[in-house]
Amino acid sequence: MNRIEQSYELARQSYAEIGVDTQKAIAALAKIPISLHCWQGDDVGGFENTDQQLGGGIQATGNYPGKARNIAELRMDIEKALSMIPGKHRLNLHAIYLDHSGKKVDRNEITVEHFQSWIDWAKTNGLGLDFNPTYFSHPLAADGFTLSHPDRAVRKFWIEHGTACRKITAEMGRQLGSTSVMNVWIPDGYKDIPVDRTAPRERLVQSLDEIFAGKFDKTYELDAVESKLFGIGVESYTVGSHEFYMGYAASRQKLLCLDAGHFHPTESIADKISSVLQFVPGLLLHVSRPVRWDSDHVVILNDELLAIAQEIVRSNALDRIHIGLDFFDAAINRIAAWVIGSRNMLKALLFALLEPAEKLKKLELEKNYTQRLAVLEELKSLPFAAVWDYYCMKNNVPAGSIWLKEIEKYETSVLSKRL
Numbered sequence: 001m002n003r004i005e006q007s008y009e010l011a012r013q014s015y016a017e018i019g020v021d022t023q024k025a026i027a028a029l030a031k032i033p034i035s036l037h038c039w040q041g042d043d044v045g046g047f048e049n050t051d052q053q054l055g056g057g058i059q060a061t062g063n064y065p066g067k068a069r070n071i072a073e074l075r076m077d078i079e080k081a082l083s084m085i086p087g088k089h090r091l092n093l094h095a096i097y098l099d100h101s102g103k104k105v106d107r108n109e110i111t112v113e114h115f116q117s118w119i120d121w122a123k124t125n126g127l128g129l130d131f132n133p134t135y136f137s138h139p140l141a142a143d144g145f146t147l148s149h150p151d152r153a154v155r156k157f158w159i160e161h162g163t164a165c166r167k168i169t170a171e172m173g174r175q176l177g178s179t180s181v182m183n184v185w186i187p188d189g190y191k192d193i194p195v196d197r198t199a200p201r202e203r204l205v206q207s208l209d210e211i212f213a214g215k216f217d218k219t220y221e222l223d224a225v226e227s228k229l230f231g232i233g234v235e236s237y238t239v240g241s242h243e244f245y246m247g248y249a250a251s252r253q254k255l256l257c258l259d260a261g262h263f264h265p266t267e268s269i270a271d272k273i274s275s276v277l278q279f280v281p282g283l284l285l286h287v288s289r290p291v292r293w294d295s296d297h298v299v300i301l302n303d304e305l306l307a308i309a310q311e312i313v314r315s316n317a318l319d320r321i322h323i324g325l326d327f328f329d330a331a332i333n334r335i336a337a338w339v340i341g342s343r344n345m346l347k348a349l350l351f352a353l354l355e356p357a358e359k360l361k362k363l364e365l366e367k368n369y370t371q372r373l374a375v376l377e378e379l380k381s382l383p384f385a386a387v388w389d390y391y392c393m394k395n396n397v398p399a400g401s402i403w404l405k406e407i408e409k410y411e412t413s414v415l416s417k418r419l
């Protein structure tokens with residue numbers, strides 16, 4: 001037995017004493033895929049190869065060297081990151097990451113052929129794929145409106161984009177034999193106080209209904225809609241607000257996407273999960289870390305993340321909750337950012353899976369709030385890290401911080417050569 005196995009054996013016994021089966025927790029964790037967002041690798045740039053700046057009121061700040069400049073580099077970086085993340089996961093692509101082999105294709109013209117190389121690559125790497133139409137960084141989004149644009153021609157363009165993306169998503173799911181989620185987020189809104197808050201929302205309902213008119217097999221394609229509070233330059237009014245999409249998703253039976261950075265700073269998406277699940281078929285989570293605003297910092301293992309993970313696990317609806325990451329930090333090594341954020345998401349889930357769930361629920365029903373609090377607090381000092389290290393070891397990924405050495409090597413041999 002090596003040191004990790006020895007520590008694990010002791011940890012297993014400690015958890016067994018409070019009625020938690022660590023083997024069961026590990027087995028459950030192995031079944032939870034995380035959708036890794038491709039856009040951390042290149043600061044949400046994409047490969048359309050235009051000079052378009054990142055738009056839509058989102059921002060990646062920092063200029064750490066070594067960002068992926070093309071699809072080959074991005075795939076290489078993702079493979080590197082995945083080699084340090086235990087378990088089987090998914091990749092979340094945006095439409096601007098198309099493989100157009102040098103020919104310019106506009107957003108309303110994309111087809112599965114522009115993503116076939118991603119699908120093939122995903123298959124080789126045992127990954128599922130998720131997808132997003134890109135409603136920003138485009139001349140027709142430059143005035144701040146897309147699906148809710150007052151000009152029918154502009155709306156039409158973006159509806160066609162959404163429709164094209166749904167077909168691509170369904171084909172990704174079909175070819176990979178794994179449900180792909182397509183998430184619609186649009187940046188539409190006003191910087192200053194509008195007079196007409198109604199018309200853009202009416203137009204958005206119509207546009208979404210047109211996009212979702214086609215029927216796809218839910219085994220392979222699911223649609224999600226993502227709300228937001230505000231963006232940079234869009235501070236006064238966001239067409240796709242929380243209430244808007246809550247109503248839309250509930251009435252159309254779509255997935256609702258809750259992004260951790262899209263609410264008031266003291267509001268947590270953890271508490272929303274069990275509410276929303278009463279009314280929609282499922283949820284997509286964009287796990288992120290807002291600092292003072294929707295800053296998309298790398299997810300750390302804080303109370304907020306633990307609360308989200310606990311709600312995912314305690315909901316008994318794991319099959320209806322799709323976990324995606326959404327952060328983009330250009331100030332640190334981008335591969336490390338993926339690894340840190342993903343490992344933290346998984347650690348939080350493991351922590352939640354190592355709760356004596358039945359015992360806690362029973363205490364609560366018995367109104368034994370003293371013991372409920374005591375047990376929850378004692379859990380925090382159980383040897384959780386020993387179980388995590390063991391899980392990493394069993395999945396052939398580095399346990400503890402030795403993964404950082406790998407990143408350093410990769411930085412020297414690969415990233416530092418990208419000028």
Ligand code: RNT
Nearest residue numbers: 039058132185259286326
């Ligand atoms: C923007 C939304 C959206 C994007 C990605 C790139 O505020 O969170 O999900 O981050 O689509």
Ligand code: ZN
Nearest residue numbers: 226259286326
């Ligand atoms: Zn998001």
